[in-house]
């Protein structure tokens with residue numbers, strides 16, 4: 001990928017420019033490119049730019065992975081309570097299993113910070129369930145033959161078509 005090449009050469013701004021063109025080609029690639037985007041912005045010391053970029057992506061597609069990336073940024077910068085507020089607000093608009101799982105993590109972290117010796121057992125029970133559901137969910141599916149896969153593959157191993165495997169969208173997916 002060209003963006004990775006730019007990053008290897010230390011050209012983070014150029015890498016961001018390359019990554020910025022991906023969603024225009026196909027918004028389903030947003031979740032796959034998020035780690036590279038975060039890396040490029042943070043190596044470029046541009047956290048505000050990363051945050052603005054995430055909000056731009058959210059307008060194109062309300063994907064859970066974008067919401068979680070925003071939550072992680074807010075958690076690190078403004079603390080766990082601000083992250084809980086943001087994720088709670090986003091989940092009301094777009095419910096998702098991945099978002100709920102992350103919200104439970106934040107609640108557990110919040111309890112830890114408030115000095116509770118161990119997390120509320122009710123939270124741990126909820127976490128147990130979201131973990132199990134996430135483990136068993138289908139992440140990607142071929143739009144042509146229905147083949148399911150954990151990874152985003154360019155060619156479907158079942159029907160051999162190219163570019164037909166997409167992330168699953170909806171409450172259990174993106």
Ligand SMILES: [Zn+2]
Nearest residue numbers: 142145156159
């Ligand atoms: Zn297929």
